[in-house]
Amino acid sequence: MSQVFHEIEKKIITSLKDNPKQTMEKLEKSTNLSSDQIRRGVEWLKLKELANVVESTTSIFSLGKNGLEAFEKGLPERRLLNLLKDGPKTMQDLQKELGSIFGPAMGLARKNNWIETNEKISLKHSPIELPGEKTLKKIGNGKQPKNEIDVVDLSSLLTRPDFLIEDIQKSKEISLTNHAKSIELSESIGAIDVEAEVPQIFAARTHPLKDTIDEIREIFVTLGFSEIVGSMSQSSFWNFDALFTPQDHPARELQDTFYLDVVSAKKIGTPEQIKNVSASHKKNWRYLWDVNEARKMVLRTHTTCVTIKHLAETKPDEARVFSVGRVFRNEKVSYKHLVEFNQIEGVVVGKNATLRDLMGIQREFYKRIGITKIKFWPTFFPYTEPSLQTMVYNDRLGKWVELFGMGIFRPEVTKPLGINKPVLAWGGGIERIAMLKYGLDDVREFYNNNLNWLRSVNKCQ
Structure with missing residues (x-):
């Protein structure tokens, strides 16, 4: 059965038969088609394996x-050599003649031994080129x-x-395949391919990363947690100081944090909160705490600032809350790091809350999301003590990988804010869980808009 071709395709094939290799621009001129028509026609022929x-x-x-x-005037060193052809000159005369290019010209001339310098500067050799x-x-x-x-x-x-x-x-550069070169276009005129496949239609649906976020949100809600939200821009007071991060800590430098230029917070907390946090820093870190440093606005580096601010404002005897949202780190983008990513953060407040309870909550969460091989390693975080790192086993990679960090808020964090009950806290990047869920080795794949991968994921669900 003869193939059916659009008029655009016919013109492109005819032109390429006359002139086998052409750029997109040349095809526009030789076919009298617009750039958009050429682009579409070439894509059609590529899909048919004809171009x-x-x-x-x-x-x-x-x-x-x-x-x-x-x-127009010559290279700086050429202009210097030309001036010396008339005889030796003083450095002052040359500086006056050459102005700002004197330094570079002299440097190159000396380096290549074209001149000699005594009381005056004289020419030794002037290259032809x-x-x-x-x-x-x-x-x-x-x-x-x-x-x-x-x-x-x-x-x-x-x-x-x-x-x-x-x-x-x-x-x-566009050219025809061997099969396309043998096509007789006259055979396709008026032909209708009734056996041609209908276009494949992909129904719209949510992104896999959004699905993961929704799944995590649903798990914590079913575990009895309430969601809280907060601004993506925060004062350094809530992002760092309230969490007992000293003002000279490397994480607060421009290399790690995005600061908002020419913006500072007018109100960062109550006078009592500021006084207590300042005193805690002075007593424990032994430095002079600066309120102006605390007023600097940043794009939040974690969602912990949202939960600690909520606890400081409500001072609950008991609470189970979590926060999901975007956070920002001034890091080099790689297969496992992004400058903007999503984080889940949660806290439990209770008189009898213990580290064992925190590990139990984590195990239940991972179990519900489909991760069963879990262990906890001791680690260090500035605002929790004791602190643990959750490790989960990746069967595909055949090794343990780290996910959430967790621990109990230090008294230096909770007491200055009037929180007098133990606070269990945890947090981590959602993209890392999604990478395990979808078998990816590069976190950037979630943001590449790779339709082939997105459609393959949709077919599996």
Whole structure:
């Protein structure tokens, strides 16, 4: 049965038969089609395995501000050598003639032994062509692709500021497959392929990461917890100081935290809370606590600031609350770290609450989400003591991986805020749980909008 082709496809095939390899731009001219029509037509032919598309990048160089000046007047070192052709000159005379380029010109001339310096500066040798001059002449006031420029000569200008401007251009070259070359378009005119497959339709649904967040939220609600919410921008007082993090702690530096520029909190807490937190820092960390440092606004680095602020305001005798939300860390993006991610945070307040209770809550949570191999390792966190790290076994990787951190809030955290009962606390990144759930090794996959992966996940559910 003959294939059915759209008129756009026919024009592209006909043009490529006459001229076997063309860019998208050349196809526009040879077919009189718009760029959007060419793009769609090529995609259709690719899906039918009738077109090959080869992508390439080309570097195009033009002269920058200093490069244009050198093209018109000569390189700094050339101008220096030209001045010395008339005879030795004093350094003051050369500085007056050359101005700001005197220093670079002298440096290169001395390095290459083109001049000698006594009472005056005199010329020893003047090269016929200096490194970079050939490139300046080649580019001139126009533009030149990198493959048409002497690479060695070009490299001598790349290190000079504002000499070259590089424009990286991407292009696609289209050609027909062997099968497409043998197609007779006249056979397809008016044909209707009644056996053609209907288009595949994918119904919209929620993202897998959103599903994981909703599942975690439902688990804690069924365990008797209430959800609380808070602002994503917080004062340093609640994000750090109230949690007994000293003001000189590395986590508070710009390398780890996003600060909001020219913004400070007018009210960070009650006078009593500020007084008590300040006293706790002075007594235990032994430094002069600065209220202005506490007023600095940040994008929250954890959701603990939401829960501790809630407890400080309500001072409950008993409580079971959790918070889910985005947090921000000024970290290098990698397969396991993001600058913005989702975190679950929870606390339990009770007169008789113990670390054993906290481990039991964690075991029950992991069991409900489908993780059964769990153990707890002692660790350190600034605002909990004792502190534990939850480790879960990843069968696919064949090793233990860390998930939630947990512990009991230190008295230095709770007492200054008027909380007089033990507080069990835990928290961790939701993306890490989702990676285990969906068998991913790279956390960035959740944000890549990879439709093939998203559809494969949907089919499995």
